[in-house]
Amino acid sequence: MSASKNSKSKTYEQDIKRWTSGRKTEVVEAILRGEVTASEVARKHGLTVSEVEGWVDSFLQAGREQMRSRPRSKQEIWESEKKELYAKIGELKLEKDILKKVHRILGKDLPEGIS
Numbered sequence: 225m226s227a228s229k230n231s232k233s234k235t236y237e238q239d240i241k242r243w244t245s246g247r248k249t250e251v252v253e254a255i256l257r258g259e260v261t262a263s264e265v266a267r268k269h270g271l272t273v274s275e276v277e278g279w280v281d282s283f284l285q286a287g288r289e290q291m292r293s294r295p296r297s298k299q300e301i302w303e304s305e306k307k308e309l310y311a312k313i314g315e316l317k318l319e320k321d322i323l324k325k326v327h328r329i330l331g332k333d334l335p336e337g338i339s
Contacts, residue, residue, distance in 0.1 A: 248279050248283075249283065251265055251276070251279070252279050252280050252283045255276075255280055256280070256283075262276040262277050262280065289301065320338065323338065324338070
């Protein structure tokens with residue numbers, strides 16, 4: 225086992241009380257190297273798998289952004305994400321409207337939770 229790999233494993237093995245960006249980065253790098261899985265990290269430290277996977281996603285997104293020929297500002301990234309979310313909201317609203325119309329045409333009650 226290399227010294228680098230061994231030192232990275234220490235963060236995973238420790239009982240972490242406060243997750244600094246450096247500790248998160250070490251764990252994400254260990255996950256990307258295949259030394260540990262997000263599930264193992266989550267189970268060991270009382271985190272959710274989605275939380276750990278969010279760290280990985282954020283890490284990779286930041287890396288992709290820095291590899292762009294012209295990295296976007298945080299404001300540009302935020303605006304892009306906002307645009308994608310509004311598009312998704314519109315898509316979901318359209319699906320809901322279609323569902324309501326089909327149920328009305330068929331004379332069926334709407335599923336619980338849809339008004």
